Amino acid sequence: MPDDTGGEDDADARDDIAWETTDSDVAYTCPGFDIVRDEVVLPDGTESDYDYLDDDPAVVVLPFTPEGDVVVIEEWRQAVKRVSRGLPAGSVEADDVDLAAAARRELEEETGYEADALRALTTIEPANGISNAVHHVFVAEGCTPTGERDLDFNESIRVDETTPAALRDAVREGTCRDGRTALALLYYEAFEA
Incomplete structure (x- = not known):
């Protein structure tokens, strides 16, 4: 099984179409x-x-x-220069004790909502042709606005609630283009609902 850092496992490294990495360096950091x-x-x-x-x-x-509504965020995304509607998400931090703790933290920081229950849904590599990013998707249930928002200095976020059907329609119509949101919702509806 591939590890969560984007590295390869031994079986992948031995595959006859595998590339051999002979050197690696950071070309740019930010x-x-x-x-x-x-x-x-x-x-x-x-x-x-x-x-x-x-x-x-x-x-x-x-x-x-x-009540079964989905908590969504609207966030300015500088790369596409528009407001993007989607799900709360963020990086796993060094002091997170596990992935579930990171999911609870990100949910509260971005939305002010806290979950009664949380469970892993799937793990994806959203753009593995250009990035080693690994996203761990969680379903949070019983979410209520009882926590404290704590946005990063460069986050501009509004919080809203919508129905799953309205969010699915937005994905279908292209008004919700966030890939993480589309995949999480559609995966949930295909395999969990």
């Missing part, structure tokens, strides 16, 4: 992520390089209120 440049040997022996975004593991939370 708050939040690094760009890594690997020197690689392709299966046919060709030597090349490959750059990718090195990102910390993250959690994504699909939070349901006791």
Whole structure:
């Protein structure tokens, strides 16, 4: 099984289409992520390089209120220069005791909601052609606004509630383009609901 850091396990490294990494360095660093440049040997022996975004593991939370609504956030996303509607999410921090603790923390920090129950839904690699990011998706149930929001200095977030059907319609219509949100909701509805 692949590890959660984006590394390869032994079976993958021995696969006949695997690339061999001969050297690796950080080409660029900034708050939040690094760009890594690997020197690689392709299966046919060709030597090349490959750059990718090195990102910390993250959690994504699909939070349901006791009434069955979904707690969503609207957040400014500078990369696409618009407000994006989606689910609470964020990086796993060094002092998080486990992934569930990170999910509870992110839910409260971004929304002020706390969950009665939390369970793992799935783990995904949202853009593994260009990034080693790993996102751990959780379902939070019984969410109520009893906590304290604690936004990072560069987070601009509004909190709202919507029905699962309205969120699914927004994904279908393209008004909710956040990939983490679409995947979490559709995975939940396909395999859990």
